[in-house]
Amino acid sequence: MLPTRHRMTKSSEFRQTVKRGVRTTHADLVIHLRRGCPDSACEQVEGPKVGLIVGKSVGGAVVRHRVSRRLRHAAAELLPKLEPVDRMVIRALPSSSTALSASLRQQLRDGIDRSARRQEPAAERQR
8 A cells, every 4th residue: 555654645736746747648547747846845855755636537436446546556566666756646537447457557657657758858868
C-alpha cells in the first residue's frame, strides 16, 4: 500500500501538479508529474507524493474504490523511481474500471518514464 506520508492531501498540491506538471495520456490513465519543487516547499520534503483522481465516470463507489486500491498499490511499487521532491497526480479514466492491474501498472511506469524524459534539459536528452 501507499504509505500515508506519500499521499497527496492538499488541494493546492493537486492544483500545482496538474497545472505545472507534464501530462501523459494512456488508455486508462492520465498522469501529471511535476519534477522538483517550488523554492518555498523544498525545506519540507518528505519524499515523493502521489494523488489520485477517480471520478464518478469510472463507476459506482465500489468500483471507484477498487480502482483506487489498484492505483495506490501500483504507485507504491514505483515510488523508488521518483525523486523525493516529485509530485504525481493519477487521473483514472472510465476504462480503468475494467483494466487489469498489470496493465495499469505498466501504463503508470510508462507515464513516469515519458514525463521524466520530457522534463530533462535538451542537452541531457540527446545523450
